[in-house]
Amino acid sequence: MLSYKYLFDIALILISTKLLGLLTRRYHMPQVVGALLAGLIMGPAMLNILKETNFIHQMAELGVIVLMFTAGLETDIQELKKTGKASFVIALMGVIFPLVGGFVIAAFFNKGEGTTTSLIMQNIFIGIILTATSVSITVETLKELGKLSTRVGNAILGAALIDDILGIIGLTVIISLADPSPEVNIWWVLLKIILFFVSSLGIGFMFYVLFNKWVKRYDRDLRRFVIVSFVFCLLLAFAAEEFFGVADITGAFIAGLIISNTERTKYIAARFETMSYILLSPIFFASIGIMIEMPKMSGSIIWFTLLLLAIAVLTKIVGCGLGAKFCKYSNKESLRIGVGMVSRGEVALIVASKGAAVGLMSGVMFGPIVVMVVVTTIITPILLKLVFKNSSSKNAGHEAAAINV
Amino acid sequence: MLSYKYLFDIALILISTKLLGLLTRRYHMPQVVGALLAGLIMGPAMLNILKETNFIHQMAELGVIVLMFTAGLETDIQELKKTGKASFVIALMGVIFPLVGGFVIAAFFNKGEGTTTSLIMQNIFIGIILTATSVSITVETLKELGKLSTRVGNAILGAALIDDILGIIGLTVIISLADPSPEVNIWWVLLKIILFFVSSLGIGFMFYVLFNKWVKRYDRDLRRFVIVSFVFCLLLAFAAEEFFGVADITGAFIAGLIISNTERTKYIAARFETMSYILLSPIFFASIGIMIEMPKMSGSIIWFTLLLLAIAVLTKIVGCGLGAKFCKYSNKESLRIGVGMVSRGEVALIVASKGAAVGLMSGVMFGPIVVMVVVTTIITPILLKLVFKNSSSKNAGHEAAAINV
Numbered sequence: 001m002l003s004y005k006y007l008f009d010i011a012l013i014l015i016s017t018k019l020l021g022l023l024t025r026r027y028h029m030p031q032v033v034g035a036l037l038a039g040l041i042m043g044p045a046m047l048n049i050l051k052e053t054n055f056i057h058q059m060a061e062l063g064v065i066v067l068m069f070t071a072g073l074e075t076d077i078q079e080l081k082k083t084g085k086a087s088f089v090i091a092l093m094g095v096i097f098p099l100v101g102g103f104v105i106a107a108f109f110n111k112g113e114g115t116t117t118s119l120i121m122q123n124i125f126i127g128i129i130l131t132a133t134s135v136s137i138t139v140e141t142l143k144e145l146g147k148l149s150t151r152v153g154n155a156i157l158g159a160a161l162i163d164d165i166l167g168i169i170g171l172t173v174i175i176s177l178a179d180p181s182p183e184v185n186i187w188w189v190l191l192k193i194i195l196f197f198v199s200s201l202g203i204g205f206m207f208y209v210l211f212n213k214w215v216k217r218y219d220r221d222l223r224r225f226v227i228v229s230f231v232f233c234l235l236l237a238f239a240a241e242e243f244f245g246v247a248d249i250t251g252a253f254i255a256g257l258i259i260s261n262t263e264r265t266k267y268i269a270a271r272f273e274t275m276s277y278i279l280l281s282p283i284f285f286a287s288i289g290i291m292i293e294m295p296k297m298s299g300s301i302i303w304f305t306l307l308l309l310a311i312a313v314l315t316k317i318v319g320c321g322l323g324a325k326f327c328k329y330s331n332k333e334s335l336r337i338g339v340g341m342v343s344r345g346e347v348a349l350i351v352a353s354k355g356a357a358v359g360l361m362s363g364v365m366f367g368p369i370v371v372m373v374v375v376t377t378i379i380t381p382i383l384l385k386l387v388f389k390n391s392s393s394k395n396a397g398h399e400a401a402a403i404n405v
Numbered sequence: 406m407l408s409y410k411y412l413f414d415i416a417l418i419l420i421s422t423k424l425l426g427l428l429t430r431r432y433h434m435p436q437v438v439g440a441l442l443a444g445l446i447m448g449p450a451m452l453n454i455l456k457e458t459n460f461i462h463q464m465a466e467l468g469v470i471v472l473m474f475t476a477g478l479e480t481d482i483q484e485l486k487k488t489g490k491a492s493f494v495i496a497l498m499g500v501i502f503p504l505v506g507g508f509v510i511a512a513f514f515n516k517g518e519g520t521t522t523s524l525i526m527q528n529i530f531i532g533i534i535l536t537a538t539s540v541s542i543t544v545e546t547l548k549e550l551g552k553l554s555t556r557v558g559n560a561i562l563g564a565a566l567i568d569d570i571l572g573i574i575g576l577t578v579i580i581s582l583a584d585p586s587p588e589v590n591i592w593w594v595l596l597k598i599i600l601f602f603v604s605s606l607g608i609g610f611m612f613y614v615l616f617n618k619w620v621k622r623y624d625r626d627l628r629r630f631v632i633v634s635f636v637f638c639l640l641l642a643f644a645a646e647e648f649f650g651v652a653d654i655t656g657a658f659i660a661g662l663i664i665s666n667t668e669r670t671k672y673i674a675a676r677f678e679t680m681s682y683i684l685l686s687p688i689f690f691a692s693i694g695i696m697i698e699m700p701k702m703s704g705s706i707i708w709f710t711l712l713l714l715a716i717a718v719l720t721k722i723v724g725c726g727l728g729a730k731f732c733k734y735s736n737k738e739s740l741r742i743g744v745g746m747v748s749r750g751e752v753a754l755i756v757a758s759k760g761a762a763v764g765l766m767s768g769v770m771f772g773p774i775v776v777m778v779v780v781t782t783i784i785t786p787i788l789l790k791l792v793f794k795n796s797s798s799k800n801a802g803h804e805a806a807a808i809n810v
Contacts, residue, residue, distance in 0.1 A: 004642075004643050004646040004647060004653055005643075006463060006466075006467075007467075007470070007639045007640075007642050007643035007646075007653065008639070008640070008643045008647075010467075010639055011635075011636045011639035011640045011643065014632050014635060014636050014639075015632070015633075015636045018629060018632045018633075022629070054459060054460070055459070055460065055463045058411055058460045061411075062411075062412075062415075065412070220809060221809060222809045222810065223682055223809055223810050224423060224427070224810060226682075226683055227419050227420070227423045227682075227683065227687075228420070228423075230416075230419060230683060230684075231416045231419050231420045234412045234413070234415055234416035234419075235412075235413070235416045237409075237412050238409050238410075238412035238413045238416065241409040241412075242409055242413075248409055248412065271679050271683060272683070274676050274679045274680065275679065275680045275683050275684060277628055277631075277632075278631055278632065278635060278676060278677070278680050279635075279680060282632075404625060404626060404627045404628055405627065405628050405629060
């Protein structure tokens with residue numbers, strides 16, 4: 001017979017993320033902090049009531065896809081085009097700084113076994129891990145603050161997307177260096193990424209034209225619009241992973257962008273918001289906390305952890321911030337953009353486990369990386385709230401009012 | 406690495422159920438017929454593109470829970486109280502007729518091996534399988550027709566719930582007779598069922614009072630109302646299975662009933678409707694079709710199948726219809742109630758596999774039962790649409806208009 005435990009799990013996730021979300025909100029922190037903490041508290045790191053099951057894991061995957069799809073739907077595509085070049089510079093600087101920073105600090109601490117070459121590779125890999133950005137936390141926070149469709153919000157979204165691409169390239173390069181089998185070929189990876197964007201552009205344009213024509217034939221909101229949009233999102237997310245080796249959330253975001261300019265976008269976005277907040281989002285944010293098991297650490301590794309954490313936070317703020325500054329963003333905006341890129345979330349963990357699988361990371365490094373991920377993930381929304389204080393965008397009142405938590 | 410196939414599966418389910426749903430609608434049949442057919446066509450029975458994965462299975466489970474919860478939310482509790490006695494009579498007659506009918510026809514065909522006693526037990530078991538009613542198909546159809554909150558709709562809902570209870574009792578009796586181990590004790594099962602209803606009543610009343618007080622403190626719709634309602638539904642569904650051996654959907658329905666009378670019920674129900682139609686309902690209805698593998702049959706077993714099917718349909722229509730007639734429903738209403746109870750859905754399959762596990766069913770019987778389930782499931786919405794033709798309830802226009810498919 002089946003187990004019905006999953007009903008209890010979902011109930012526990014929903015109530016704990018909501019309660020802690022309302023609590024963090026009362027103390028002027030974003031609700032997403034509460035949701036992350038709820039997962040951390042219920043998970044193996046603390047109370048151990050919730051374990052990550054396959055079901056929760058896949059619901060969480062679906063959750064982040066819907067989240068990025070909705071972010072795409074709510075993005076001002078004209079604004080995003082304008083910030084395109086800036087996003088690239090921000091992403092590039094936000095990759096170089098953590099890469100170098102991670103390498104230097106790892107080289108200082110890593111006295112592991114192996115040849116000099118393999119040690120250097122291991123140290124570069126720590127740098128690669130630090131380059132990963134998890135944009136979902138930032139997206140949710142900016143939504144809560146009503147700042148997603150602003151100049152800063154767009155710059156962050158664009159930069160995070162490009163960061164994702166640069167991250168795949170970096171990861172592929174280092175793995176192809178470590179693993180000389182012909183399966184991993186850097187040029188093939190690059191070609192596939194280019195092919196992905198070219199074909200997304202083509203398919204996206206065709207879909208947009210047909211969808212818009214179809215939608216305009218009706219004078220009211222229909223459920224079928226929502227279903228067809230969702231199907232398009234799922235297929236693009238699937239195709240990104242399956243055929244091009246690009247992250248599924250990138251596919252979902254682009255699908256959202258393509259549909260963001262139709263007459264029924266508001267109606268469609270509202271429906272996905274509903275599905276998100278009732279079920280998928282709480283599961284996704286809690287699952288990040290649930291995934292984490294707190295490592296046991298002692299001695300010099302604690303110092304390494306603290307330094308790694310500082311490097312992780314500072315290199316993103318300084319790197320992305322400088323990038324933004326180069327592109328003529330104000331000091332305030334540059335700081336906001338830098339802070340928005342700090343969160344590492346689950347992406348860094350996935351990268352780390354891939355590296356461990358091909359022998360690029362010694363086990364002792366796993367603890368510091370977990371701590372780095374947990375702390376950057378939880379402080380990003382808090383820092384964002386701080387750097388967005390005293391701003392008076394018109395958008396803020398409007399978007400925030402729409403959410404009756 | 407993870408498989409991203411599930412994204413494709415969901416996309417395929419959503420688009421095929423919608424397309425076939427719109428097609429069946431065009432031919433004046435309920436959309437749910439299309440959704441069932443979509444699963445059957447995509448599944449192993451025909452094209453074999455979709456297989457039932459654990460993820461789809463659990464999403465489907467969650468889907469039927471949300472469906473029954475929404476049905477509870479939309480039920481007129483005063484009306485349901487009025488129909489209570491009638492529902493019991495309808496359910497009882499709807500159990501006795503198929504039980505006897507199934508036994509008789511099985512006794513006629515079943516020339517299997519074994520002692521006379523074990524043959525008689527096997528034949529009774531075929532009767533037990535025929536008693537199962539799957540109300541979810543009927544609920545969805547009545548919703549589409551705008552007839553869920555009518556006198557007939559309430560009678561069906563109530564009867565289906567009681568049928569579920571009678572079914573558990575019947576199944577337990579026959580299994581305890583076949584399996585003399587002390588784990589299966591009929592009195593203990595009965596006690597637990599009574600305990601479930603008593604404690605649901607107590608907890609439900611307390612929850613209702615507290616929830617209503619809490620909700621009234623705010624002057625607007627808030628997301629937290631939806632979350633708390635959902636948590637209550639999930640916990641009651643979980644508790645029903647875990648502690649009382651009652652179906653989780655019964656728990657979910659009762660949770661819906663309890664919340665059906667608050668000031669924010671409409672707002673809450675609308676949110677669950679959205680989550681249902683975007684994701685959970687299509688997966689649930691398609692999964693019923695996906696579950697089915699068409700059996701190979703020949704000779705006398707085909708005749709048995711046809712007879713079993715006729716008995717399955719007629720005994721429910723006649724049994725429940727007579728029950729309704731006894732309780733002073735009009736001829737038309739009695740026919741509608743009888744037809745609404747015909748669908749066997751997944752419940753009969755679950756019962757059959759339980760029986761097979763304890764040796765109460767020979768393998769040759771499985772094919773006819775699968776066919777009986779498929780056909781009763783698909784014809785129920787079609788028959789319902791037929792018997793509800795030319796009705797002019799005020800409710801109909803209102804409810805149907807709210808759904809912009």
